[in-house]
Amino acid sequence: MARYKGAPVGLERIIVPDPGPGEARVRVRACGVCHTDLHYREGAINDDYPFLLGHEAAGTVESVGEGVTEVAPGDYVVLAWRAPCGTCRACRRGMAWYCFDSRNAAQPMTLEDGTPLAPALGIGAFTPLTLVAAGQCVPVDPAARPEAAGLIGCGVMAGFGAAVNTGRVTRGETVAVIGCGGVGNAAIAGAAIAGARTIIAVDVDERKLTWARHFGATDTVDARSADPVQAVRALTDGFGADVVIEAVGRPETYRQAFDARDLAGRLVLVGVPDPTMTVELPLAEVFGRGGHLSSSWYGDCLPSRDFPILIDLYRRGRLDLDAFVTETVGIGDVEEAFTRMRRGDVLRSVVVL
Template identity: 65%
Template sequence: MPQTVKGVVVRAKDAPLEIVDIVVPDPGPGEAVVDILTCGVCHTDLHYVHGGVGDDFPYLLGHEATGVVSATGEGVTEVEVGQRVILNWRAVCGQCRACAKGQPQYCFNTHNAEQKMTLTDGTELSPALGIGAFAEKTLVAAGQCTPVRDDVDAAAVGLLGCGIMAGVGAAINTAQVQRGESVAVIGCGGVGVAAIQGARLAGATTIIAVDIDQTKVDQALRLGATHGVNSREEDAVEAIRALTGGFGADVVIEAIGRPETYEQAFYARDLAGRVVLVGVPTPGMRLDLPLDDVFGRGGSLKSSWYGDCLPSRDFPMLVEQYRLGRLDLDAFVSERIGLADIDEAFVKMSKGQVLRSVVEVAK
C-alpha cells in the first residue's frame, strides 16, 4: 500500500521550505522504494528553490543520498530488498546510441521512476534530479540505486551521489589525470576540493588550488593540494605558470562555471594541455576566446557532466578507496543535521562556511 512519510517541499519559486506529508506509492515495474538514511545539502537543491532548474513546482528536494531498499517492483534485478544503496541521477537505458557504443557513462536517455509521489491532496511532486531524498522514503527507478557495502559511514559515502563524484570524476574520468602530471583547480568549494582529491588519487604530483577566499585555499591544502593561490591577491594564470616551470599545468579544472575563470583555465594550461569545465554556468553566460589561440594552444577543452561517471562502476570503486584511506570523504561532512535544519544549511553553504551539511534522516 502507498505510504505517507515526511518530506521537504518547496511549492513555488523562493517560497519557504516546508516539512509536509508526502505519499510514496508502491513501486511499479522497474522501480524501488528506498528508506533514506542520509542526504547531503547540495547547491543544486538551492537552484531548485530559486527556480534555476525549472518551474515544475512543487519540488521534493534532496538528491545526494544513501538509503536501504525497502520494496522493489516487477522485473527489478539491479537491487534487492535490504541492500544499502547510494542514489544516483544517471539510470542508464542500455539502448541509446551512447550505450550501444559501449559508453553508458554518456547515456542520452537516463530515466527516473514512472510513477509520481504526491502531496496528500494528490498534487504531484517533482523530485529533485529524479530522486527527492529530503524525505523518509522516496521512489526511484531501480537503476538509480547502486549497492554498496554497509560497514562504512552512510553520510560520507552518500556524497558520491552528486558533488563529490562530479569533482573526483572530472579529474579521473574526464581529464584522465596521469601519474606525475600537474593539475590546477580553480574554485575550491566542495566540487573543487573533490577534484583535488581525484587528482591526488590519480597520482598527480603538483596540485594547485586556486580561489579568492584564503580560507578555502587553506582547506584545499589540508585536503590534498600541494600549492595554494589566492587569486584575489595575485594573477592566477601567472601563479600557475610559475609553479609549473613557466609552462602551465597539464590539466586545469574550472569548478566555478564563469567565463572569466574559464578564460583563466584556458591560459593557465600548458601547450596541448587539457581544460575541464565542471562548474555549472548560469544560463545565458557567454565565452569569448580568440579562435587562433584555441587552435594554436592545441590540447582539449572538455565539459564534465556528473564527472562522466558510471555509478555502477565508480561508486563501489570510490567507496573502496575511502576504506583504504586514499579518498577522504569524512572531511567533506562538515555537520550532521535534521530535516528542520535545511534552511540554515543553505545559508551556511551560500556563505562558503561548509563543504557539506548532511541530513541524517534515519540513524
C-alpha cells in the same frame, strides 16, 4: 520541499507509492545539501514546482517492483541521478556516461492532495522514503557511513570524475583546480590519487584553500591577491598546468582556466554555469594551444562501476569522505544549511534521517 520560486523550503506530508515495475522504494539514511538543490529552489533549473529536493543520498532498499533484479530489499545503496538505459545511441556506442535516456521512477510522489512533486535530479531524498528507478540504486559496502557515502551520489563523484575520468590525470602531471568547494576539492582528491605531482588550488576563500591542502593540494593561490594565471604558470616552470579543472562555472574563471593551460593541455569544465552566461575566446588561441576543452557531466561516471570504487578508497583510508561532511543537520534545517552554503561556511551540510 520548494513550493514556488524563491520560497523558503518547508516540510510537507507526502505520499510515496509502492514501487511499480522497474522501481525501488528506498529508506533514506542521509542526504547532502547540494548547490543544485538551491538552484532548483530558485528556479535556475526549471519551473516544475513544487520540487522535492535532495539527491546526494545513501539508504536501504525497502521494497522493489516487478522485474527488478539488480537490487533487493535490505541492500545498502547510494542513489545515482543518472542510470544508463543501455539502449540509447550513447549506450550502444559504449559511452553510457552520456546516456540520453537515463532512467527515473515512472510514478510520481505526491502531496496529500494529489499534487505531483518534481524530484530534484530524479531522486528527491529530503524525505524518509523516496521512489526511484531500481537502476538508480547502486549497492555499496554497508560499513560506509551514510553521511559520507551519500556524497558520492553527486558532488564528490562530479569532482573526482572530472579529474580521473574526463581530465584523465596521470602520474607526474600538473593540475590546477579553480574553485575549491565540494566539487573542486573532490577533483583535488582525485588528482592526488591519480598521482599528479603538482596540484594547485585556486580560490578567493582562505578556508577553502585550507581544506584543499587536506585533500591533496601541493600549492594554493589566493585569487584575491594574485593573478591566477600567472601564479599557475609560476608554479609549473612557466608552462601552465597539464590539466586545469574549472569548478566555478563562470566566464571569468573559465577564461583563467583556458589561459592557465600548458600547450596541448586539457581544460575540464565541471562548474555549472547560469544559463544566461556566455564566454568569448580568441579562435586563434583555441587552435594554437591545442589540447582539449571538455565538459564533465557527473564526472563522466558509470555509477555502478565508480561508486563502489570510491567507497573502497574511502574504506582503505585513501579518500577522506568524512572530511567533506562539515556538519549534520535535521530534516527541518535545510533552509539554514542553504544560508551557510551561500556564505561558504561548509563543504557539505548533511541531513540525517
